[in-house]
Amino acid sequence: MSTELSPEDDLRLNVLLAGEVRAVRIDEGAMTLHALTPQGEARVVLHRNCRPDLYVQRVRELLGGHAMGSPGGYPVHLMRWTSMGQSSAKNLQALLLLGEPEAVRAVAQAPTLTHELAERVWWALPGMDVARYLLNHALVRGGAMGRVLADFLIEHLPFEEDPIQAMNSVRAVVGAGLLDPVRDAQLWAKAKHRPHYFLGFLEHRPDDLPAEPERLVPGDLAQRAAAGDPWGQLTVRCYDACGQSFLRASALVLDKPPAPEAVYLMLDILGRYFSGAAGCAIEVDWPEHFQREAQAMASLGRLSHADARPILNKTTAVGPLMRRHLEPLLKPVLANIRILRGQT
Numbered sequence: 001m002s003t004e005l006s007p008e009d010d011l012r013l014n015v016l017l018a019g020e021v022r023a024v025r026i027d028e029g030a031m032t033l034h035a036l037t038p039q040g041e042a043r044v045v046l047h048r049n050c051r052p053d054l055y056v057q058r059v060r061e062l063l064g065g066h067a068m069g070s071p072g073g074y075p076v077h078l079m080r081w082t083s084m085g086q087s088s089a090k091n092l093q094a095l096l097l098l099g100e101p102e103a104v105r106a107v108a109q110a111p112t113l114t115h116e117l118a119e120r121v122w123w124a125l126p127g128m129d130v131a132r133y134l135l136n137h138a139l140v141r142g143g144a145m146g147r148v149l150a151d152f153l154i155e156h157l158p159f160e161e162d163p164i165q166a167m168n169s170v171r172a173v174v175g176a177g178l179l180d181p182v183r184d185a186q187l188w189a190k191a192k193h194r195p196h197y198f199l200g201f202l203e204h205r206p207d208d209l210p211a212e213p214e215r216l217v218p219g220d221l222a223q224r225a226a227a228g229d230p231w232g233q234l235t236v237r238c239y240d241a242c243g244q245s246f247l248r249a250s251a252l253v254l255d256k257p258p259a260p261e262a263v264y265l266m267l268d269i270l271g272r273y274f275s276g277a278a279g280c281a282i283e284v285d286w287p288e289h290f291q292r293e294a295q296a297m298a299s300l301g302r303l304s305h306a307d308a309r310p311i312l313n314k315t316t317a318v319g320p321l322m323r324r325h326l327e328p329l330l331k332p333v334l335a336n337i338r339i340l341r342g343q344t
Contacts, residue, residue, distance in 0.1 A: 005058050006047045013044060013059070017066045023096040023120040024063060025104075028056055033099065036123050060099050067097035089114060096120050108133035115143050122149075128156055128169060135172040150178035154187070163196050163258035167265075170200035177204075185210070195252040196262050202249055202269050211241035212248055215342050221290070230276055231283060231294050238297070238340045246273065251337045254330050258319060260312045263326065264305035270333070274301035296336035303333065 005013070016035055023036040031046040048055035092110055095103040096117070104125040107117060118140050121130060131149040134140045140149070153169045160166040170187065173179060179187065188210050191197035201209055217225075217239050224232030237243045250270060257263045271278075278301030282294045307329060315325050323330075338344050 004049075005055075005062065006049050008047055009044070009059070010062075013062060016042060016044060017063075021097060022093075023124045024099040025124045026056060026059065026099040028052065031055075033059065036120060063097055063099050067094040088112065089117065092117055093120075096124055101125055105130060105133065109136075113137055113140075115139050115145070118143075118145055126152070128153060128160060128165065132168055132172040135176045141176040141178065146176060146178050150176055154179075154183060163194070164261045166194070167196040167199055167262060170197045171203060172200075174200035175204045191249070192252070195249070195256060196258055198249040198253050199262060199265055199269070202246060202253070203265065206246050206269070206273055207237075207242055209242050209245040209249070212244040214241040214244055215239040229283075230280055231286070231290075231297075234274070234276055234297055235290070235293060238293075244341060247337050247341050251334055251341075254334055254337075257323065257326075260308070260318070260322065263308050263312070263322075263330075267303045267307055267333075268305050270300050271303040274298075274303075277301040293339055296339040299336050300333065 004010070013033070020038055021035045022038070025034045026032070027034065031048060031052065033044040033046060035042045035044070046055065046059065050058075089112060092107045092112065095107050104121055107113065108121045108125075108130050113121075113134075118134050118137065121134065122145065131153050135146065135149050135153075140146055150173045153173050157166060157169055160169060170191075173187075187197060188201065191201070215238075217236055221232055221235060221239075225236040226232075238247065250266065253262065253266045257266065274297050277294065277297035280298070282291055282298065286294065308326065311325050311329060312322070315322065317325060335344070
C-alpha cells in the first residue's frame with residue numbers, strides 16, 4: 001500500500017501552498033481540501049491511493065510540514081495545543097493551516113485571538129462548539145461576527161441533543177448580550193420546559209429577568225433597606241418581581257438538573273446572589289418570619305459547587321438517579337427558596 005500522495009495531489013497541493021493560504025479545511029467524506037486565500041476559496045479534489053483515513057493523514061503531514069517548517073510537524077505540535085496562552089498570532093495562523101479540527105478549536109479558545117483570526121476559524125470549522133468558544137472573546141462579541149454567531153447558536157439550539165451543551169449555548173448568547181427582545185422572550189419561555197436554559201439568564205442577568213408576581217414589602221422592611229441595612233436590602237431584592245423570578249427559575253433548575261455541570265453552576269450562582277448574607281449576623285430585633293428568611297438567605301449564601309462534589313464524585317449517574325443521590329443536599333436548598341418565595 002502506498003504511503004505517498006498521488007503525483008497529481010502532491011503537485012497541486014504544493015502549488016497551492018506556494019501561494020498565500022489563510023486557512024485549510026478537509027472534507028473527508030468528499031475527499032476534498034478547501035483553502036481560504038485572498039482571492040477566495042480554492043478546492044483540491046483528492047485522488048487517494050490508499051484507505052481514506054490514511055490518505056488524509058498523509059495530506060495533513062504535508063500541511064503540517066509546510067505550516068510548521070519541518071517535515072512531520074503536525075504530530076510534533078499536537079501536544080502543544082493546550083498551551084495556547086503562549087501562542088503568538090503567527091503560531092495561531094499556522095495552526096489554521098493544518099486541516100485539523102482540534103487545531104481550529106484550540107485557536108478559537110486562544111486568549112490572543114484576533115478578529116481576523118476569528119473569521120478564519122469560523123470559515124474553517126463552523127459549528128456550535130466553535131461559536132461558543134468565539135463568543136467568549138469580547139472583541140468577537142462586539143464585532144460584526146457576534147450577531148452571526150449568536151443567531152447560529154439560537155437557530156441550532158433545538159438540534160443540540162446534549163443538555164449541557166445546550167445550556168452552554170444559552171450561556172454564551174445571553175452572556176454576549178446579543179439577544180433581541182423577541183428572541184430573549186422566546187428563549188425564556190422555552191426554558192420553562194427546559195429549565196437548564198435558565199442558567200444563562202441567572203448567571204449573567206440575575207437582576208434583569210422577566211417579572212414574576214412580587215411580594216408585598218412591609219413598611220418597616222422598606223425603611224431598613226432605604227437606611228442601608230444589608231439584610232433589608234437583600235430581602236427587598238428577593239421580594240421584588242425580578243427576585244421572585246430568579247428564585248422560581250432557580251427552583252426549577254434544581255428540581256430537575258440534567259447533569260452534574262448544571263448542579264455545580266446553579267449552586268455557584270445561588271452562592272453569589274446571596275453572598276452578602278453569608279457572613280452577616282442576623283438581627284435579633286427582626287420579627288420571627290424575617291429572621292427565618294434571613295436564615296434562608298444566609299444558608300443559600302454559603303453554597304458553592306464544592307457542596308455537591310462529595311456526592312457527585314462517587315457516581316456517574318445523570319438524570320433522575322443523580323437527583324436521588326443529591327436529594328439530601330438539594331432538599332433544604334429548595335426549602336429555603338420556598339421560604340423566600342413566601343410559600344411556607
